């Protein structure tokens with residue numbers, strides 16, 4: 024038997040929370056890769072944020088060994104994230120594998136990401152093993168979901184029924200993987216071709232490329248080249264994932280592992296690039312690079328400002344550090360007359376934005392304000408703006424269907440399909456992606472008494488009827504409050520915003536006139552009469568120190584005012600306008 028015949032490279036793919044990382048735990052246990060007493064739940068979720076949130080945000084490879092019919096197999100498993108924001112991690116993973124376990128939660132059925140990942144795996148020609156998980160749960164709908172998988176194109180006989188929690192049928196699944204997933208078929212005597220499917224930055228080692236060796240082999244001291252940018256270097260270490268990095272002699276054809284090559288700048292190690300051996304004569308014509316990946320496109324943009332202006336440089340450094348390991352994050356500097364210097368930061372979605380904000384706070388101790396969320400618009404001409412649409416699935420108990428429909432209609436949803444499953448309905452809509460930053464998830468939850476849930480995948484771009492809404496105080500535009508809104512909602516949004524601002528602003532010694540304009544026409548107006556605030560008014564008699572204290576705190580309060588031209592806004596009022604969206 025050839026060495027490659029004993030290798031299986033496979034991924035676990037599924038919708039969020041369907042049990043991928045828990046299934047990985049069972050595999051680690053069965054193969055004795057991790058001792059049972061050392062195995063924490065969702066062991067492959069090693070980073071702190073994953074652990075705290077109980078959600079996978081990064082792909083995670085691990086090498087395991089398993090003996091079947093007296094053959095010792097090398098199993099390279101890659102656990103993937105299920106959340107749509109990180110689906111680009113899944114497509115990268117799949118390009119490094121020959122097979123995938125398509126895991127479906129028997130209590131949930133096929134959901135948006137199940138479909139999306141299935142399609143990618145199919146396109147890449149991977150062998151898929153359909154698996155129903157969580158069969159131990161009392162509300163598992165084994166028959167209904169089996170039928171869903173059959174309707175999807177699988178044979179009933181090939182579906183496995185497991186519980187990743189109890190371990191039921193998991194060893195059988197592992198054996199099925201060995202039997203069904205093809206072994207790699209690289210050319211051993213050929214020049215090295217290794218696909219970079221991920222790259223991380225390590226303070227001590229520099230850039231570490233996660234690779235799948237397609238042809239040839241690589242060892243420490245080899246002179247290698249990154250094909251796309253022609254960077255030449257020497258490998259200082261090669262190794263495998265245990266899941267921790269473990270140095271090995273070499274990486275051979277068909278294997279998954281890592282390569283360290285003394286590179287400090289992560290941009291030189293592009294994910295999707297091919298690593299080859301340097302100094303081959305006629306390099307470009309002799310080596311065919313492996314098909315790469317599309318770079319992920321940021322979908323949601325926020326203004327990110329430090330609450331304390333002195334933190335600006337620290338924020339810039341911190342964003343720089345984060346992008347070393349999170350290449351999907353993009354940022355450019357921007358300036359607001361009211362918030363000072365900050366950045367316009369592009370994220371893959373709202374979860375990604377939330378995670379980055381949390382990291383900036385926890386790892387870099389930054390107190391930040393995120394403003395003006397905006398989706399990625401496409402301006403095709405002066406007049407024409409296109410916006411991203413999604414295919415949204417809303418799940419709710421049948422009794423709430425009417426409520427869900429009302430919300431989706433208000434959010435410009437176009438009903439495409441509706442299905443009933445035992446007391447539950449699934450409504451499919453085409454809807455602007457921007458509804459996510461306009462509170463869609465919260466509204467669905469609230470009209471379904473918390474029982475409703477949604478998932479989505481991006482579809483295409485459609486023309487959007489958008490207008491610019493500005494807010495002015497005493498004719499001074501407040502830049503951070505400007506936004507693009509739908510034309511048919513503009514007046515309503517303008518009025519609500521003007522009123523809210525009136526409620527959050529303090530009275531001043533001068534009259535304040537709030538105006539909301541749409542394409543420079545005034546559509547809403549509010550007024551706050553002048554008022555002289557006397558903090559001592561409520562005090563009778565005179566304890567001097569207490570009076571001083573009050574005056575002092577008023578002075579401090581004043582310091583927090585943001586003064587620009589004639590407008591004076593308390594930081595608190597401005598923050599409340601921005602954050603409570």
Ligand SMILES: Nc1nc2c(ncn2[C@@H]2O[C@H](COP(=O)(O)OP(=O)(O)OP(=O)(O)O)[C@@H](O)[C@H]2O)c(=O)[nH]1
Nearest residue numbers: 039040041042043044045078079105157186187188
């Ligand atoms: N009862 C039961 N619970 C399970 C089973 N498999 C997973 N779970 C639970 O389902 C939840 C989600 O499991 P994870 O393994 O984190 O799911 P995941 O697919 O890795 O989630 P993401 O990576 O965030 O997409 C956890 O609370 C698990 O304990 C199972 O077979 N039975």
Ligand SMILES: [Mg+2]
Nearest residue numbers: 043044078079
């Ligand atoms: Mg997981």
